[in-house]
Amino acid sequence: MSSNADPYKTSNKHLAPRPGFVLDVDRTSPPILFHHGDQFKLEKLPAGRSRVIYPPEPLEGLADPEGAIRHALANPIGDSEPLAALLRPDMKLTIAFDDISLPLPPMRRPDIRQRIIEAVLDLAAEAGVDDVHLIAALAIHRRMTEDELRHAVGDRVYDAFAPSGRLYNHDAEDPDGMVVLGETPHGEDVQFSRRAAESDLVVYVNINIVSMDGGHKSTATGLSGYTSLRHHHNVHTMRNSTSFMDRENSALHASNWRMGEVIRDAGVKIFQIETTINNNTFGRTGPLSVLQKREWEWNAKDRASFIAMQKGLEVLPSKARRKIFSSWQAPYEMTSIQAGEVEAVHEITTANVFKQQSVAVEGQTDILTMGLPYICPYNVNSIMNPILVMCLGLGYFFNMYRGKPLVREGGVLIMSHPTPWEFHPVHHPSYIDFFEEVLADTTDPIEIERKYEKKYAEDEWYIHLYRNSYAYHGVHPFYMWYWGSHALQHLGRVIVVGGDPAAVQRMGFQSASTLQDALEMASDVVGPQATITHVKNPPIFMSDVT
């Protein structure tokens, strides 16, 4: 190990990144780029009452990620010994890692998980540990395919562990593979992977793309099942998480932290490795770089490439567009790594996430606009169905705040997305039925939870598909809907621009063909001179609203 060099030195190849920025739109402001699924739109926002929030520019990545990883494993944070000291030859070691939902979009090879797992396995090999299992901690997400696992952990690790059955997807419905470790003081059952629970050490490998990720949630959620999840993935919890991106004010995290304690008290030793990445989603150079530039700084080349891209996408069929975008891999760089005791590690991680993502915003707005991109955590290599559109807008983007929501209570949310009535029959079978059966009946989260959740959660066919095919669990679409329940309660109206009217209507939203129409419709609720705030996300950022 190179002991003298600073392991956290950044590469410094680029100009000092600028912080986030709030643009007040005036008559000289250029049209603003809106993501619109797998297309883009340029929208002119009304001058004098609109503002646009831009994310900070990508921070520098670590110059020597491998070195930083080794350093972090040897110098743990909080009450933990270095990893090497925790390894013994006769031990049971389980390495759990984040699944396909992180990061978004998938990053270029080598994936951070591969780098860390290889380092952990090197140490395990040095210590002579034989009994090692690798588990994709996907809770009730769909199983990862072979290709996806290879991408995450690398071919070397895959070929060494998968054929012998030591690298696999977590199975929350395996009656023999799950145990209940106990109950929190709040009466919440803590269900956990039996292999992890019976291991002498669980090493968790995380990529923190948003502040919601990591901490006790990594294991208490990632390695659990419906028995545990139902205690915090519900309407009550989500409405009391303001927001779930802000751990201190999140009932979701409070529950996970309580469960984390139960897991610790049950004797499960966890060595948590958390990493942060910058927001270099589309690259500083290259074909998509224009997407993370500020419009008034576009040069002739940017303009040309944007127009070419926009026109090119317009003529392609949606299936071809989807293919193009799903092949995009982000050139993310690791900005920090910290390992050791869960809570101590997570404090630093969260601070590092905010270092990249935080933008100070003054005051709430009447109308919040957002252009939703082609991807969310649950449609990697898949189809962005209407329920996921709802979840991305009302669940994720709406909740990317600390302090108070960007839009005032009773305000209007306008999202731009084509929202096609399309579903992936393999990945999202229960979503199809949820859309056809549940939403056709009611869109009220409480009603949905009361009337339908149990039936879908315990449905044998969905469980079969979750375990043996590549389907999200039967209850997963409910969680998507709950994710948006805080926003649904807070907002006066939701309008989707350019969406399939039938699909939009099914979700109880209003449909507008242009942003101008949508703003006019919004004026019924918030008046004609309402203030407008546009979040130019992605790249992802968090608003600190005062």
Next chain:
Amino acid sequence: MIPQSLAGKRIAITGSTGFLGTALVERLLRSAPDCELVLLVRPGRRGAQRRVDRDILRNDAFDRLRKDLGQKEFAEMAARRITAIGGDVSVDGLGLDDDGRTALASCDIFIHSAASVSFDSPLDDAVEINLLGPVRIAQTLTELGTTPHMVAVSTCYVAGSRRGAAPEEPVNESPFFVNVDWRTEVASARRIRLDVESQSRTPDQLAEFQSKAANELGAAGTPALADKTEQLRTRWINDYMATAGISRASSLGFPDAYAYTKALGEIALAESVGEIPLSIVRPAIIESAVAEPSPGWIRGFRMAEPVIISYARGLLKEFPGVPEGIIDVIPVDYVVAAICSVAARGPQQWPDIVQVASGSQNPLSYGHLVDMVRAWFTENPIYDEHGQPISVPEWSFPGRGRVKKQLERASTMLTRAEKIVGSLPVRGRQAEFGARLAEKSELVERATGYVDLYGAYAECEALYGLDRLLAMWDDLDEADQAAFCFDPRTVDWDYYVPNIHLPSVVKAGRVPMKPPARGGETRPQRLRKQILSPDRHLAAFDLENTLIASNVVASYSWMASRRLSGRDRLRFVLKTMMEAPTLLALDKRDRSDFLRYFYRRYDGAPIDQISEDSAEQFSELILAKSFPAGLRRVRQHRALGHRTLLITGALDFIVEPLKPLFDDIVCAELGQENGTYNGELTAVPPTGEARYQALADYAAEHNLDLRESIAYADSASDLPMLEAVGFPVAVNPETRLASIARKRGWLIEDFQKSPGMHRRLLPLAPPHSPTARGPLEAWR
């Protein structure tokens, strides 16, 4: 006084289940309260008494009487006054038993109104009933040694197609009658039947029926095809006999076989009556009632009605006829009254022939009728299936030839279009379009039939003499005239046609006179509700194109290509594509042969590897190409407590992952040898009739009622299974099944793949990642 004259009389009636007969029975029961009736009906399976109760007394003709008397009283009166006897005029001796003979022997009057009036009845059937029927009655009565007054109902059209006066005279006394011997006609009609019978059994002819059946049903299995072939043969014979009837009739100057056999029947009867006093009543075209038993009362869907409805549907753009020609229509209550009057006044000197017609005294011109029909349907249009009113065409009174030519042209075009659509591999909505074409062409064919048959009537310009009828009318006292009106001069056509007849025609034809109510339940919704009722027992599903858009060839290609790379893959693709047409043809001919032949390809496939690959295929091929609405339907059935059964020709390892969806699976299985499959099926694959058998066996084994069961399938080859259950559902049907399903009113479901999935051109597995390929062995 008619009621008094009939008091205490026993009156035997044939044909009482028919239009005229029902009205006659009703009128005698109501207006001649002291007579008794002996009804000679074909007993059928239920027996004569049940038939009288169900097929006569339940008719709405008796509503009036039932209301007047009260339900109980009515039943009591009917029981007291009606004797039902089983018999059949097409059988020598009338097929009577001893009771029947006794009942008949006691009759004072015998009204014979049974006839084969159907426009397309085969020649020999018409001969047996219309020609020989009256003769048999006369013989039987003679044998019984009784001589009741016989009133035989005939038709004005026995006068043949001619212009000018047609008086109330015996057929063979007309100067225009072509003298033929009725016995010879009977013998030839019978012989033609035998000739056609043998002709239909020649190898060539049978081969043709067989190929037609195969065309219609596809690979539905031998029993279903045999059944269809026999149906086609019988239909062919009947069609031939019907044509023979028309030809023979027109060769002798009659409009159709009905008039021809009735004419000869009159001659034969006059020769056979001996001592029995005979009266003949000849009505013209009988239509709905003016007043008795209720205005507009009609039974059955008869002569002019289908023509009128076809016109209102916009199907008959033209109908042949001369506008100034007379259409000789007479309301049914007038005919009934005339018969009662003839029966009451008793026998007269032969020839006692009474014509009941309107043409000579109160003519309704063809042009005027058409104008009234057109005006009425313009005011009260029929609605099409999309709920839009159909506008009726202007009638231009073309000749019969021109109309026929138009129809023939339409028919040729439709047949051609149908053939093209039928040969395309279309399903679902497109296939339904084909089915609609087939329906249209059938309607056109039927319209052509009407033109053939009724054209002659519309063009007939004979004027039927009414001397006897009017004399009889003048002899009636006032009370009789009021109660038994048969004076054709009293019909007000301008009132009768639009206010009485047409409303009753559309009611009898059950045509939609209102746009479908908005928000109301549509027919598919209603059927779906029946299917998804907890009362059902079993839901059986086909797999391919019913639940998934895939087939055995695709899943084989996927399996076989999963572990191929580079050049081998390409070679495999080319080979498969070259074989495709042969495979398709084989599949069309016989599904189980195809499966046997095709599954040979699994010879040598390692079992372990196949089971591993099947697990992947489940996600990548089966679920990816599944119809989510179809899978949801299976689950709905299960949730309702129905047993769910998958019956498929696909292989067990392919459908294995679908197990949690069904209670049971019946599928094909391959034999095994030393850890590999041997490519031979262990049992007959469940296709065609074997699929039906599998379903029937399953139902029997689990004590389930097929009538309370549902079957889902996509092709005509599944007909045996679909026909076996009470609730068949055609899913994305191909053209043949679409047309059958529409005709039979089955539920048609349109299950689609989830939109947005990219389509793979060839059903190949995605190439395996290179590192993984090492230890895997391709077996093809």
